[in-house]
Amino acid sequence: MKVRIFDENHEKDLEGSINEFISGNELNIVDIKYQVSIAISGDDQIYCFTAMVIYNEK
Numbered sequence: 001m002k003v004r005i006f007d008e009n010h011e012k013d014l015e016g017s018i019n020e021f022i023s024g025n026e027l028n029i030v031d032i033k034y035q036v037s038i039a040i041s042g043d044d045q046i047y048c049f050t051a052m053v054i055y056n057e058k
Contacts, residue, residue: 001030004053011036014049021053030054 004021008014022029037048 001054001056004055006051006053008049009047011049014051018051018053026058028056028058030056 033052
């Protein structure tokens with residue numbers, strides 16, 4: 001069993017990274033864990049979209 005961690009600033013970027021990883025490899029996906037973190041810096045909101053893909057190689 002292996003894991004791959006993805007970390008992006010936008011949800012669409014995270015989606016694209018995961019889809020590219022999945023479609024580019026022959027994998028048996030066990031689970032995908034997803035998390036969003038938000039921080040405030042002055043007047044800005046900073047988002048961090050992360051996911052951990054747990055998989056087995058076929």
